Every structure is written in C-alpha cells, then in structure tokens.
Amino acid sequence: MTRLGPGTRVIVRDDWPETRGEAHIRTPHYVRGREGVVVRHLGNFPNPEDLAFARPAATVPLYHVRFDPNTLWPPPRSADVLLVEIFGHWLEAR
Amino acid sequence: MTTPPDLLATPAEALFAALLDVLAAKGVVREAELAARIAATDAASPAQGARMVARAWVDPTYRALMLADGTRAAEALGIPMLGAPPLGVLENRPGLHHLVVCTLCSCYPRAVLGYPPFWFKSAAYRARAVRDPRGVIAEWGTMLAPDTEIVVVDSTADYRWMVLPSRPDGTDGWDEAALAALVREGDMIGVTVPSPGPARARPSAATG
Known part of the structure; x- marks a missing residue:
C-alpha cells in the first residue's frame, strides 16, 4: 500500500474481524471508525494478525497515529493527545 | 542439558525440562544461548x-x-x-x-x-x-x-x-x-x- 506521510489525515477502518471468527488484532476498538493524523512511519513488521496463527505473514507498515481524545470520548477532556500504533492496512487516507 | 531429577518437582517443570532436552537434541537451541538469554532476563x-x-x-x-x-x-x-x-x-x-x-x-x-x-x-x-x-x-x-x-x-x-x-x-x-x-x-x-x-x-x- 502507499506509504502514508506525516500529517496525513486518516480514518481507521470500522471493521470488526473478531465478530467473524478467530482473530488477533492490534487495533484498539476505541479508535475504529475514528479520524486521526499520521505522526510518523515507525517501521515495517510481519503482520501480527497472521503471525498469531502461524500463517505466512506479509510485512506491513506501522504508523504512529495521533487522535484527539475529544473525538473518542465524552467530556471532560483529560488527555490532550492520544498516540496509537496502527498498521497501514487499517488506515484509509481522508 | 539433562536436568537433574530433583529439579523436576512438578509436572510443568518436568515438561519444561523435556522440551529443553528435545530442543537441544534437535539443535534448535544451545545451552550457551539459553544461559545468555536467562542472564539478560535476570539483568x-x-x-x-x-x-x-x-x-x-x-x-x-x-x-x-x-x-x-x-x-x-x-x-x-x-x-x-x-x-x-x-x-x-x-x-x-x-x-x-x-x-x-x-x-x-x-x-x-x-x-x-x-x-x-x-x-x-x-x-x-x-x-x-x-x-x-x-x-x-x-x-x-x-x-x-x-x-x-x-x-x-x-x-x-x-x-x-x-x-x-x-x-x-x-x-x-x-x-x-x-x-x-x-x-x-x-x-x-x-x-x-x-x-x-x-x-x-x-x-x-x-x-x-
């Protein structure tokens, strides 16, 4: 997939593979379907969703993505920024 | 790297020791590698x-x-x-x-x-x-x-x-x-x- 540069606005896929069968997912539920901003590309790693089941795992990009806590939870605001590691195949550029 | 019998107090320890023996026999891990890993974990x-x-x-x-x-x-x-x-x-x-x-x-x-x-x-x-x-x-x-x-x-x-x-x-x-x-x-x-x-x-x- 195209590498996402810093500052790219992204939407985390609103997908719930765990509802369709066995799954190992490193994308927290609270950011799925939410908008964030790519901070930086952290590196490329074997896809843990396959590694967990001993399947051949493609190397996928990992990004640090910034979220505004106000878009995730109701007030009162407590954090100012939330940084989450998210694999590229969970992100769609806005 | 056969483990002395007195260290096999529980079934889990016996299983672990047997696994180590098999891994060593198959050449998957060497005793020195294990020792280095244990030392790093302890440190x-x-x-x-x-x-x-x-x-x-x-x-x-x-x-x-x-x-x-x-x-x-x-x-x-x-x-x-x-x-x-x-x-x-x-x-x-x-x-x-x-x-x-x-x-x-x-x-x-x-x-x-x-x-x-x-x-x-x-x-x-x-x-x-x-x-x-x-x-x-x-x-x-x-x-x-x-x-x-x-x-x-x-x-x-x-x-x-x-x-x-x-x-x-x-x-x-x-x-x-x-x-x-x-x-x-x-x-x-x-x-x-x-x-x-x-x-x-x-x-x-x-x-x-």
Missing part, C-alpha cells in the same frame, strides 16, 4: 532504564541518540537488546508529559524496565489511562502544572515505549549514579516524576 530491571535516563541528563549527545533510537542507546550502555522489540523514548519537557499504557495486553519495554508492575496489567489502569490520564496521574500524587499537555501513548504493536522524565530541580552537580538512583519505574511509565525530595510518590515495587 532486566528498572535500574537499566534509570541508567539511560541519568546518562541522558548529563550527556546531550547520548540524549539525542536515546530520542532517535532507544535500542541503540540501550546497547550503548551494555543493555542486551537482541531479540527485543524496537525501543522508542518519549521526552518529557516543561509543559509536556507522556503516559504509557498498553490497552490490549501488557506490552512493556522489558529489556530496560524488567517485568511490568502488577497495576500496569490491570484492567483498571488500562481502561483509565487512555480516558482519564489526569485522574490516574493525580491519584499517584504526581503534581503537574495545570497547563501541562498530556500525551497518552497506547503501546499496541511492535514498538515498546519508555518515558525520559525531566531532570528534577535541585540536582545540580549530582553524579550519574546519584541521578540514576532517583529514577523509579513509574517515572519511566509516566505515572510519577522524579524528585530529589523525600516526599516523592513511590511507584510500586511489586511485579506480577
């Missing part, structure tokens, strides 16, 4: 991370290396990082504070901080650190300036994160060992901040 403790923090406080070149590549900075102090996930370092500054959590499980920079404290793995910490970090930090007795920006880092994948706290006031002229002795586990997670005074909040020493 991993918050004291390792504290050495890195103290060095960063006295050596700007090392600080720059630590922020750019935590793994190389750890190795530069002789901390074994072979096989460990990449280490990222989050720099606290006046007005900026980081708090690390793993909401999915208990991802933790074990090579430099040892085993995670029991509370780091608790459902309560994992749920609250992302939603109410100010509340969590306040409950530790940690005083941050009211306008401090709080960045919560959810350690969800292949990186591991430690906080580089700010050097506390009142430590001018302290040597590296004295500075390292100030730095506790919680300071490198972000629930506490180092202080030279006696009234500092003490992070739990318990491991689990």
Whole structure:
C-alpha cells in the first residue's frame, strides 16, 4: 500500500474481524471508525494478525497515529493527545 | 542439558525440562544461548532504564541518540537488546508529559524496565489511562502544572515505549549514579516524576 506521510489525515477502518471468527488484532476498538493524523512511519513488521496463527505473514507498515481524545470520548477532556500504533492496512487516507 | 531429577518437582517443570532436552537434541537451541538469554532476563530491571535516563541528563549527545533510537542507546550502555522489540523514548519537557499504557495486553519495554508492575496489567489502569490520564496521574500524587499537555501513548504493536522524565530541580552537580538512583519505574511509565525530595510518590515495587 502507499506509504502514508506525516500529517496525513486518516480514518481507521470500522471493521470488526473478531465478530467473524478467530482473530488477533492490534487495533484498539476505541479508535475504529475514528479520524486521526499520521505522526510518523515507525517501521515495517510481519503482520501480527497472521503471525498469531502461524500463517505466512506479509510485512506491513506501522504508523504512529495521533487522535484527539475529544473525538473518542465524552467530556471532560483529560488527555490532550492520544498516540496509537496502527498498521497501514487499517488506515484509509481522508 | 539433562536436568537433574530433583529439579523436576512438578509436572510443568518436568515438561519444561523435556522440551529443553528435545530442543537441544534437535539443535534448535544451545545451552550457551539459553544461559545468555536467562542472564539478560535476570539483568532486566528498572535500574537499566534509570541508567539511560541519568546518562541522558548529563550527556546531550547520548540524549539525542536515546530520542532517535532507544535500542541503540540501550546497547550503548551494555543493555542486551537482541531479540527485543524496537525501543522508542518519549521526552518529557516543561509543559509536556507522556503516559504509557498498553490497552490490549501488557506490552512493556522489558529489556530496560524488567517485568511490568502488577497495576500496569490491570484492567483498571488500562481502561483509565487512555480516558482519564489526569485522574490516574493525580491519584499517584504526581503534581503537574495545570497547563501541562498530556500525551497518552497506547503501546499496541511492535514498538515498546519508555518515558525520559525531566531532570528534577535541585540536582545540580549530582553524579550519574546519584541521578540514576532517583529514577523509579513509574517515572519511566509516566505515572510519577522524579524528585530529589523525600516526599516523592513511590511507584510500586511489586511485579506480577
């Protein structure tokens, strides 16, 4: 997939593979379907969703993505920024 | 590497010893590799991370290396990082504070901080650190300036994160060992901040 540069606005896929069968997912539920901003590309790693089941795992990009806590939870605001590691195949550029 | 029978007190230990014997017989692992791994695991403790923090406080070149590549900075102090996930370092500054959590499980920079404290793995910490970090930090007795920006880092994948706290006031002229002795586990997670005074909040020493 195209590498996402810093500052790219992204939407985390609103997908719930765990509802369709066995799954190992490193994308927290609270950011799925939410908008964030790519901070930086952290590196490329074997896809843990396959590694967990001993399947051949493609190397996928990992990004640090910034979220505004106000878009995730109701007030009162407590954090100012939330940084989450998210694999590229969970992100769609806005 | 046959294990003496008196060490096989439980079925789990017997199973473990049998597995080791098979792995050794098949050439999958060598005894020296196992010994090195056990030594590295035993050496991993918050004291390792504290050495890195103290060095960063006295050596700007090392600080720059630590922020750019935590793994190389750890190795530069002789901390074994072979096989460990990449280490990222989050720099606290006046007005900026980081708090690390793993909401999915208990991802933790074990090579430099040892085993995670029991509370780091608790459902309560994992749920609250992302939603109410100010509340969590306040409950530790940690005083941050009211306008401090709080960045919560959810350690969800292949990186591991430690906080580089700010050097506390009142430590001018302290040597590296004295500075390292100030730095506790919680300071490198972000629930506490180092202080030279006696009234500092003490992070739990318990491991689990």
